[in-house]
Amino acid sequence: MLVLGAPPPSQASQEPVLVARVLPDVAGFDKELDYSVPAQMAGELRPGSVVRVPLRGRKVRGWVLAFPVEAPPGLGLRPLAKVSGWGPEPALIDLASWAAWWWAGRRRSLLVTASAQVAVRALPAPALGHNPAGGRALAPATADGAGRTVTGPGERSGRRTGADLFAQAWRAGGAGAQVLRLPPAASAMELVLAAAERGPVLVLVPTTARAESGAALLRARGVGVALLPQEWAQARAGARVVIGSRGAAWGPCPGMVSVVVLDAHDEAYVQGQSPAWGAAAVAAERALRSGAPCLWVTPCPTLELLAAASHTHLPSRDEERAGWAALQVVDRRREDPRSGLFSRQLVALLRGGGRVACVLNRKGRAQLVGCGACGELATCERCGSAVAMTGGTDATGELLECRHCGEVRPVVCARCGSTALRALRLGVAGVRGQLEALAGRPVGEVSAGSGPLPDAPVVVGTETILYREAELQSAGGAAAIAFLDFDQELLAPRYRAGEEALALLARASRLVGGRAGRVLVQTRTPSHPVLKAALLADPGRLAEAEGPVRRQLRLPPFSALALLSGPGAAEMAESLGAGVERSQLGEDRFVVRAPDHASLAAALAAARRPSGRVRVEVGPLRF
Numbered sequence: 001m002l003v004l005g006a007p008p009p010s011q012a013s014q015e016p017v018l019v020a021r022v023l024p025d026v027a028g029f030d031k032e033l034d035y036s037v038p039a040q041m042a043g044e045l046r047p048g049s050v051v052r053v054p055l056r057g058r059k060v061r062g063w064v065l066a067f068p069v070e071a072p073p074g075l076g077l078r079p080l081a082k083v084s085g086w087g088p089e090p091a092l093i094d095l096a097s098w099a100a101w102w103w104a105g106r107r108r109s110l111l112v113t114a115s116a117q118v119a120v121r122a123l124p125a126p127a128l129g130h131n132p133a134g135g136r137a138l139a140p141a142t143a144d145g146a147g148r149t150v151t152g153p154g155e156r157s158g159r160r161t162g163a164d165l166f167a168q169a170w171r172a173g174g175a176g177a178q179v180l181r182l183p184p185a186a187s188a189m190e191l192v193l194a195a196a197e198r199g200p201v202l203v204l205v206p207t208t209a210r211a212e213s214g215a216a217l218l219r220a221r222g223v224g225v226a227l228l229p230q231e232w233a234q235a236r237a238g239a240r241v242v243i244g245s246r247g248a249a250w251g252p253c254p255g256m257v258s259v260v261v262l263d264a265h266d267e268a269y270v271q272g273q274s275p276a277w278g279a280a281a282v283a284a285e286r287a288l289r290s291g292a293p294c295l296w297v298t299p300c301p302t303l304e305l306l307a308a309a310s311h312t313h314l315p316s317r318d319e320e321r322a323g324w325a326a327l328q329v330v331d332r333r334r335e336d337p338r339s340g341l342f343s344r345q346l347v348a349l350l351r352g353g354g355r356v357a358c359v360l361n362r363k364g365r366a367q368l369v370g371c372g373a374c375g376e377l378a379t380c381e382r383c384g385s386a387v388a389m390t391g392g393t394d395a396t397g398e399l400l401e402c403r404h405c406g407e408v409r410p411v412v413c414a415r416c417g418s419t420a421l422r423a424l425r426l427g428v429a430g431v432r433g434q435l436e437a438l439a440g441r442p443v444g445e446v447s448a449g450s451g452p453l454p455d456a457p458v459v460v461g462t463e464t465i466l467y468r469e470a471e472l473q474s475a476g477g478a479a480a481i482a483f484l485d486f487d488q489e490l491l492a493p494r495y496r497a498g499e500e501a502l503a504l505l506a507r508a509s510r511l512v513g514g515r516a517g518r519v520l521v522q523t524r525t526p527s528h529p530v531l532k533a534a535l536l537a538d539p540g541r542l543a544e545a546e547g548p549v550r551r552q553l554r555l556p557p558f559s560a561l562a563l564l565s566g567p568g569a570a571e572m573a574e575s576l577g578a579g580v581e582r583s584q585l586g587e588d589r590f591v592v593r594a595p596d597h598a599s600l601a602a603a604l605a606a607a608r609r610p611s612g613r614v615r616v617e618v619g620p621l622r623f
Helices: 090-102 107-114 162-172 189-198 208-220 232-237 246-250 279-290 303-308 317-323 344-351 428-439 463-467 469-474 497-511 529-535 540-553 569-575 597-606
Strands: 019-024 033-036 050-055 058-069 082-085 176-180 201-204 225-227 241-244 258-262 293-297 311-313 326-331 356-359 366-371 387-391 398-402 421-426 443-446 458-461 480-483 518-523 560-565 581-586 589-594 615-618
Touching: 019 050, 019 107, 033 050, 090 107, 090 246, 090 279, 090 597, 107 246, 162 176, 162 189, 162 293, 162 311, 176 279, 176 303, 189 201, 189 208, 189 258, 189 293, 201 246, 201 279, 208 225, 208 241, 208 469, 225 232, 241 246, 246 279, 258 279, 279 293, 279 303, 303 540, 326 344, 326 529, 344 428, 344 480, 344 518, 356 428, 356 463, 356 497, 421 428, 428 443, 428 458, 458 463, 463 469, 463 497, 469 497, 480 497, 497 518, 497 529, 497 540, 518 529, 529 540, 560 569, 560 597, 569 581, 569 589, 589 597, 597 615
Parallel strands: 176 293, 176 311, 201 241, 201 258, 225 241, 258 293, 326 518, 356 458, 356 480, 443 458, 480 518
Antiparallel strands: 019 033, 019 058, 050 058, 050 082, 366 387, 366 421, 387 398, 560 589, 560 615, 581 589
């Protein structure tokens, strides 16, 4: 804590001084400063208030961390310039300190996320709405012979719903995280309504579009909703349901009795910028501190979620099977290589009628190019990396571009000068024309930057197509999803590749409506645990297969990892204590490993601040 001094007042004019402790909103600044509070401002000041304070010749925004505090003896203080309005709840101030330690970052960026986008001077009336259940009582608990609550797949009496799973979790009791394994095609609406019946609930969803559609559905049911971030003031005043995407983990929710994180496995919950905090973990810690349950709702829980949860609640086997699409695995190990990406089963699916969405996680026309004359692989003349064929602005409309260094050149072989280059690994743009010829129907292309979804019976794109659920549904939905090269997902050089691949299959199952739809996977590894788990609609099989491997390799959740990168990475890695391991991955890149997350956070907090810049990514997704 620092104080900004001014000349002390004369002895005759000394009176009791009200003092507020403030964290200024200045990048790279994480020191608390004390300011005096003018009498006319004292009535509207509280911990969490957003204020403006003088600092280094200018007035900056800040957050009141504590008020009132004891004035430092013998030193005058500069006064607050202005009380701008309402800020985060006091509990979130403490939570930001924890998160800054846990993810080795600063509080400022977390408090920015927890604050309104514009100043809020006054709050509206609470939006609680009527009782979502209309007075309906929750179903009574069932128990085994020993009187224990039954939460496993052995129960087969009746159809299980999201409300049933919520009732299980509520009966289990306790604050903190619980996993609810809700099948992909099952609606989470009844679960959220059951939670809202108990009192104010904070709901997190992976995308903004899903938050908006969820808020609209809840309002149609007569529930008082605050949608974050645009309705921050309403959330701060009080609402039956506060809903939003990743940043909503820091949103206000007075009187919160539960937290629901839908699709808790989704990588969208992890902040890309430093500190790389995860919304699911923030929500769980927040619930724990409030004495409320945090429900991680997911069709395919990760090992990290399972390890951190106090309970795991499963649906009946019949309910889970109905929520996963029928999976057709096309074994391509003995197929003619000349058929490329297109098996007979895929062609039959494309010609069979109904809308088909094809997924290929390779952009552009071709990601690997070879010369048809001399057979040489097309590589970059500057760095030696493989080049890709993309659309360009030259006379041919095509260029060769290096994905590593950005070098661009015409479509010419660097060895023999031939222009007869062949696409060896097609991208989305290259596949579209061939799919159209095989299907005998129009094929539209979808990419992250494309406009409206093409009005075509067959569409092809990267996995971004699976995130355009609302557009697909408004256009009549999809009868089938086809993954053209699923080995690219299964065999990706990341320790979470299997979990990410299963998450894609779960999202595809949701798009086609569960067992009513169809998902086709082309692969040369048909016995992979991911495919077995999806075939049997039993995500637990992947966890059983992955757990021993992760433990042997000391990967999360059996250890904690952090990536250090930048000019100061080596200096910071060297200053870490003896309780962590350090390994160099490349120039200015280090991986740090500790037995658990708390040990890792303590080691990073104790490390010396390096002279050069360093990015710290705790719990990296892409490792």
